[in-house]
Amino acid sequence: MGSEARWSRHVTVIVSLLAGAAVWEIAAYFTTRAFWAPLSETVGSLAESARSGVLTRQAMSSFQLYLTGLAAAILVGAPFGLLLARVRWLRVALENYIMMLYATPMVALIPFILSMMGYGFAPKALVVFLFAVFPILYNTVEGARSIRPELIEVAHAFRSREWQLWRDVMIPYTLPFAMTGIRQAIARGLVGMVAAEFFLSPSGLGQMIMMGSQNFDTAGLLAAILVIVVLGVGLMDFGRHLEARFASWRGHDK
Amino acid sequence: MVSGAGKRFGGLEVFREISLEVGEREVLAIIGPSGCGKTTLLRCIDGLIPLTEGEIKVEGAPVVTPREGVAMVFQHFGLFPWKTVFQNVAYGLKLAGCSGAEIAEKIPNYINLVGLSGFEDYYPYQVSGGMQQRCGLARALSVEPRVLLMDEPFGAVDAQTREILQFELLRIWDMRPTTMVFVTHAIDEAVLMGDRVMVLKGRPSTVHELIEVDLPRPRDRATLSMPRFAELRERVWGTLMDDARRAEFEVKR
Numbered sequence: 001m002g003s004e005a006r007w008s009r010h011v012t013v014i015v016s017l018l019a020g021a022a023v024w025e026i027a028a029y030f031t032t033r034a035f036w037a038p039l040s041e042t043v044g045s046l047a048e049s050a051r052s053g054v055l056t057r058q059a060m061s062s063f064q065l066y067l068t069g070l071a072a073a074i075l076v077g078a079p080f081g082l083l084l085a086r087v088r089w090l091r092v093a094l095e096n097y098i099m100m101l102y103a104t105p106m107v108a109l110i111p112f113i114l115s116m117m118g119y120g121f122a123p124k125a126l127v128v129f130l131f132a133v134f135p136i137l138y139n140t141v142e143g144a145r146s147i148r149p150e151l152i153e154v155a156h157a158f159r160s161r162e163w164q165l166w167r168d169v170m171i172p173y174t175l176p177f178a179m180t181g182i183r184q185a186i187a188r189g190l191v192g193m194v195a196a197e198f199f200l201s202p203s204g205l206g207q208m209i210m211m212g213s214q215n216f217d218t219a220g221l222l223a224a225i226l227v228i229v230v231l232g233v234g235l236m237d238f239g240r241h242l243e244a245r246f247a248s249w250r251g252h253d254k
Numbered sequence: 255m256v257s258g259a260g261k262r263f264g265g266l267e268v269f270r271e272i273s274l275e276v277g278e279r280e281v282l283a284i285i286g287p288s289g290c291g292k293t294t295l296l297r298c299i300d301g302l303i304p305l306t307e308g309e310i311k312v313e314g315a316p317v318v319t320p321r322e323g324v325a326m327v328f329q330h331f332g333l334f335p336w337k338t339v340f341q342n343v344a345y346g347l348k349l350a351g352c353s354g355a356e357i358a359e360k361i362p363n364y365i366n367l368v369g370l371s372g373f374e375d376y377y378p379y380q381v382s383g384g385m386q387q388r389c390g391l392a393r394a395l396s397v398e399p400r401v402l403l404m405d406e407p408f409g410a411v412d413a414q415t416r417e418i419l420q421f422e423l424l425r426i427w428d429m430r431p432t433t434m435v436f437v438t439h440a441i442d443e444a445v446l447m448g449d450r451v452m453v454l455k456g457r458p459s460t461v462h463e464l465i466e467v468d469l470p471r472p473r474d475r476a477t478l479s480m481p482r483f484a485e486l487r488e489r490v491w492g493t494l495m496d497d498a499r500r501a502e503f504e505v506k507r
Binding site: 150248 | 300302319320321322325326328330332334335336337345346348349350377379397
């Protein structure tokens, strides 16, 4: 891309964002406050809750929940996915369950988790985990299964032991696929986080949204949503970088 | 080395009653029409797949799994796309448990030997097919094998590169001669490389003819223009094409 084209792109993006902000601001004057708060008030509310420490506390609470669930999903999903790809009978035995759970909207399981585990941090982390783990598991299994048999043969020809086959072939080959799963998990985990905070014991940014809604504090509600949006965009971007970083050779692999 | 070897995949018998012996530092070229099982035979010799009948011995010991001292070069190169040229060449030594210092000392020699100096940090997809196979060759040589198994090593590169690589291989072999089994479907290549050429034919295939190649070594481009080379090539051609023609008729009938 030439520098001129890049310039006009930047200008378009900035104009688009400014126009969005203007529409947000103006729309408030045609509706009641209980319905819609202008951007200026939303930002004001955001600044207020940041000053009082509420925002930081709630955001940290949410983030802690999110990271716990996501980390657990990565630590379980990726190794287990590799294992499933390598151990055929285990895969055949479990793949239907995995497909079923992957296809199930996880929100549907929340009442069940509530009755099983009650309120607290653990059931909420479990919800985030369940939202995040299946894309990782699924992509890792599919990735590891797509490994070219020639490469495994080469490893055998060079007298590779099983653990060396994992270290030198299986894991590096599967990593980009697992990263695709992790990128999807980053997005789904965020949904899980908000859902858990809504339907289990209210906490974090989810609680801020609920409270805003119950108190007709639309500006507070929108402020919390804005934080989640920014978080989501940032995390998605991070996920894409992560994926690209580990997939430089993919697509060239003939 | 190989005695009474037979291989069946389910109901399909690929070859039967193959016996051969390759002497130390001898090059045996195996040629045959596609589908005759020459690659399968090579995989059996390496110990990657088991025989259905018969026995294979390398250096006196029966082959059940890939052995130390035997290395293979693959038609599909078999390079790891996430490893650089250097890391790919170092793969065998890494598996053999060599230290980092040992690898750093030895590998450049092999990279140099196959003419890849300067490309150590490139990834396979960044270099040409010919260079990829040079890398595959260096990887096989780096474990200092006493037996080299070549599975149509130049089958996937273009004609010019193929010729260049053939003479490169001859040069390298002259520097460090090893026992070599060279599978190919190219007649010129078989005659150029082999001390003997074994022709596999039929379904299931058997050893049809074993032709002594009495061309002097070292061989190079000049070998191609020797009258004796042309004679031997004609002889292999005759044996092979006779069958190919009949096979064609069988298909048409």
